[in-house]
Amino acid sequence: MRHILSLLLENEAGALSRVAGLFSARAFNIESLTVAPTEDPTISRMTVVTSGSDAIIEQITKQLNKLVDVIKVVDLNEYRHIERELMLIKLTAQKTDRDEIKRMVDIFRGRIIDVTENTYTIEMTGTGEKLNAFIEALDDSIILEVVRSGVSGISRGDKAIQS
Amino acid sequence: MAKKREILRGAEIFCRALKDEGVKHLFGYPGGAVLHIYDELYKQDAVQHILVRHEQGATHAADGYARATGKPGVVLVTSGPGATNAVTGIATAYMDSIPLVVFTGQVPTHMIGNDAFQEVDAIGITRPCVKHNFLVKDVKDLAKTIKKAFYVATSGRPGPVVVDIPKDVTADSCEYDYPKEVEMRSYRPVVKGHPGQIKKAAKLILSAKKPMIYSGGGVILGEASQELIDFSRLLGYPVTNTLMGLGAFPATDKQFIGMLGMHGTYEANMGMHHCDVLIAIGARFDDRVTGDLEKFCPYAKIVHIDVDPSSIAKNVPVDIPIVGDVKHVLTDLIDLIKNDKEKPDAKALKSWWQQMHDWAAIDCLKFDRTTDVIKPQYVVEKLWELTKGDAYVTSDVGQHQMWAAQFYKFDKPRRWINSGGLGTMGFGLPAAMGVKLAFPEETVACITGEASLVMCIQELSTCLQYNTPVKIISLNNRYMGMVRQWQEFFYSSRYSHSYMEALPDFVKMAESYGHVGMRIEKTSDVEGALKEALAMTDRTVLMDFVTDQTENVYPMIAAGKGHHEMHLQPDRELA
Numbered sequence: 029m030r031h032i033l034s035l036l037l038e039n040e041a042g043a044l045s046r047v048a049g050l051f052s053a054r055a056f057n058i059e060s061l062t063v064a065p066t067e068d069p070t071i072s073r074m075t076v077v078t079s080g081s082d083a084i085i086e087q088i089t090k091q092l093n094k095l096v097d098v099i100k101v102v103d104l105n106e107y108r109h110i111e112r113e114l115m116l117i118k119l120t121a122q123k124t125d126r127d128e129i130k131r132m133v134d135i136f137r138g139r140i141i142d143v144t145e146n147t148y149t150i151e152m153t154g155t156g157e158k159l160n161a162f163i164e165a166l167d168d169s170i171i172l173e174v175v176r177s178g179v180s181g182i183s184r185g186d187k188a189i190q191s
Numbered sequence: 192m193a194k195k196r197e198i199l200r201g202a203e204i205f206c207r208a209l210k211d212e213g214v215k216h217l218f219g220y221p222g223g224a225v226l227h228i229y230d231e232l233y234k235q236d237a238v239q240h241i242l243v244r245h246e247q248g249a250t251h252a253a254d255g256y257a258r259a260t261g262k263p264g265v266v267l268v269t270s271g272p273g274a275t276n277a278v279t280g281i282a283t284a285y286m287d288s289i290p291l292v293v294f295t296g297q298v299p300t301h302m303i304g305n306d307a308f309q310e311v312d313a314i315g316i317t318r319p320c321v322k323h324n325f326l327v328k329d330v331k332d333l334a335k336t337i338k339k340a341f342y343v344a345t346s347g348r349p350g351p352v353v354v355d356i357p358k359d360v361t362a363d364s365c366e367y368d369y370p371k372e373v374e375m376r377s378y379r380p381v382v383k384g385h386p387g388q389i390k391k392a393a394k395l396i397l398s399a400k401k402p403m404i405y406s407g408g409g410v411i412l413g414e415a416s417q418e419l420i421d422f423s424r425l426l427g428y429p430v431t432n433t434l435m436g437l438g439a440f441p442a443t444d445k446q447f448i449g450m451l452g453m454h455g456t457y458e459a460n461m462g463m464h465h466c467d468v469l470i471a472i473g474a475r476f477d478d479r480v481t482g483d484l485e486k487f488c489p490y491a492k493i494v495h496i497d498v499d500p501s502s503i504a505k506n507v508p509v510d511i512p513i514v515g516d517v518k519h520v521l522t523d524l525i526d527l528i529k530n531d532k533e534k535p536d537a538k539a540l541k542s543w544w545q546q547m548h549d550w551a552a553i554d555c556l557k558f559d560r561t562t563d564v565i566k567p568q569y570v571v572e573k574l575w576e577l578t579k580g581d582a583y584v585t586s587d588v589g590q591h592q593m594w595a596a597q598f599y600k601f602d603k604p605r606r607w608i609n610s611g612g613l614g615t616m617g618f619g620l621p622a623a624m625g626v627k628l629a630f631p632e633e634t635v636a637c638i639t640g641e642a643s644l645v646m647c648i649q650e651l652s653t654c655l656q657y658n659t660p661v662k663i664i665s666l667n668n669r670y671m672g673m674v675r676q677w678q679e680f681f682y683s684s685r686y687s688h689s690y691m692e693a694l695p696d697f698v699k700m701a702e703s704y705g706h707v708g709m710r711i712e713k714t715s716d717v718e719g720a721l722k723e724a725l726a727m728t729d730r731t732v733l734m735d736f737v738t739d740q741t742e743n744v745y746p747m748i749a750a751g752k753g754h755h756e757m758h759l760q761p762d763r764e765l766a
């Protein structure tokens with residue numbers, strides 16, 4: 029099963045490679061990984077999307093917790109949560125296609141953030157599934173470039189994950 | 192009273208910090224990146240520097256020192272090749288959870304990443320085989336980082352920590368202040384076990400009809416040998432130890448049924464297979480212990496006590512996990528069990544012990560005592576007798592290691608020192624040297640094979656220089672015996688590259704290093720030779736025992752087999 033793990037870790041050189049190294053050394057799956065500092069610049073927040081049986085997820089969580097730089101690990105699957113991913117996508121946008129593309133972007137609640145004579149660049153957030161749906165709805169041949177951030181996740185409600 | 196401000200250079204801070212940490216021995220080898228530090232070492236005498244002959248030797252010696260004393264082993268090597276040579280020893284310590292602090296020199300900070308002379312990414316290379324590592328980029332962080340390194344290495348589940356120190360950091364200066372304690376918000380090892388879990392465990396333990404206590408290296412690392420003994424005596428249950436756990440429970444005690452696992456005793460492994468409650472204490476269900484997981488302890492409910500949560504339910508699902516320091520958890524368990532109305536089921540226990548004795552009657556460790564050619568088991572047994580079971584015994588990897596584990600009956604913890612997890616040939620001699628430095632008055636023997644011995648043979652020089660008179664018991668079968676055994680069993684006796692051709696004359700070799708060499712070829716000479724060697728308390732003696740070339744280690748659980756499917760010696764197949 030797919031799990032979203034949220035980590036708080038020391039914002040130190042090497043912390044990221046410890047996490048990445050753990051996943052490769054122990055042959056754990058890693059679907060995506062995002063990381064950036066939090067409001068406290070000494071702490072980074074990382075979201076890892078992984079998959080595996082309950083036993084494997086338990087091992088992943090324990091092994092992550094064991095890393096000396098890791099302050100906290102939370103499996104967001106155990107909470108009601110929200111996940112979002114950011115996508116930037118550049119499309120060939122010929123005059124004749126522009127209206128159609130704009131309509132699609134509206135339907136998916138994206139925004140056109142850059143325009144040239146031949147292209148549109150679009151920003152869109154949502155679940156990975158929604159972003160996939162948008163890509164599928166487009167004609168393959170007009171896609172020039174896709175940049176996706178990987179998933180960020182947060183729990184719903186009053187509960188907050190803090191160090 | 193205001194403290195005097197002391198401004199020191201990085202290299203001085205290094206030496207002062209070791210002194211303030213109480214370090215007595217530093218195993219090392221110099222080179223460009225650590226020359227400032229070596230210059231400071233020259234000027235002080237609080238820390239004795241032991242000049243090894245290869246950085247692998249430094250890490251193994253520090254490791255042996257740590258295993259024997261319980262204190263962290265400390266190593267200093269230079270950048271580049273110094274660091275890479277140390278890696279085998281770091282990984283060895285990592286696999287067995289041994290506290291080491293290894294300082295590696297590094298090129299100056301402004302040159303890092305430039306492929307400078309003798310630069311390697313020591314942090315990157317060691318990351319998968321350390322508990323943690325640090326790169327010190329500023330002299331102001333040096334003292335604090337050293338404190339953290341010792342704290343991390345020795346607390347919780349211990350392990351090696353690497354501190355990479357660029358050369359400029361050792362030249363820069365700052366105020367010296369060695370912290371008494373460190374707090375790390377991201378690192379807080381658990382000590383006490385969960386009371387609810389402990390209560391549940393006590394109930395289950397007392398309800399057992401066919402109990403087994405299976406304890407590992409964690410009991411030794413956690414200094415919980417006495418608690419294990421008290422716990423076991425209170426219950427009267429059979430005890431088996433892993434290879435790493437030998438000595439935590441006295442091997443000569445009537446409750447001890449031997450080591451378990453691939454080359455464990457018949458009774459221990461059959462006991463595992465048939466038990467109804469398994470109490471795992473500071474053990475990690477290693478594949479050499481469990482055999483085929485599908486067939487592992489099919490009838491047992493399992494209690495698992497370990498300080499490392501990730502060890503629990505990693506290989507085998509458990510019924511009652513208890514995360515905590517084994518010493519604390521055992522103490523709590525003993526209290527509960529003592530005060531419980533329920534007592535162990537005496538009747539069930541009696542028939543379980545009867546079963547144990549029936550299994551033991553098979554005498555799975557029997558060997559031929561009538562031969563003139565030396566049986567390796569006999570040498571170990573004699574060594575045990577002559578040292579009254581009280582020597583520190585290090586070992587290498589192979590058949591000799593298994594015979595040492597089977598035939599030297601360790602009654603005390605920290606006496607048996609071997610590379611169980613990584614299985615590193617070359618470990619034995621430098622480890623013995625480390626032990627002897629820690630305990631100059633004790634008898635230290637290294638039971639080795641001729642192939643393992645030569646892997647770190649250069650340390651014979653170190654033994655001479657620092658006067659560490661150890662006894663090297665080389666069981667020389669002119670084969671990489673363990674490899675040969677597998678080739679005999681599983682590759683139709685095609686002995687591919689397992690024969691040690693062109694062996695040196697070990698007697699002359701010992702002599703050329705300034706030690707005593709002995710060659711022993713007949714069973715009748717074994718005892719006399721051992722006595723003679725042990726009597727030379729001030730000399731390192733290399734004893735080259737010419738042993739039976741084709742002796743195999745029995746019993747054995749082959750790959751993919753369960754505990755109840757052991758092979759006994761060929762003429763006594765039972766299982």
Ligand SMILES: Cc1ncc(C[n+]2csc(CCOP(=O)(O)OP(=O)(O)O)c2C)c(N)n1
Nearest residue numbers: 588589590591616640641642643671672673
């Ligand atoms: C560094 C290293 N290389 C290879 C091995 C694989 N190996 C395990 S046992 C063994 C043979 C050991 O031979 P010897 O030291 O003579 O001991 P014996 O088995 O004959 O007692 C080998 C090569 C190892 N454990 N360590």
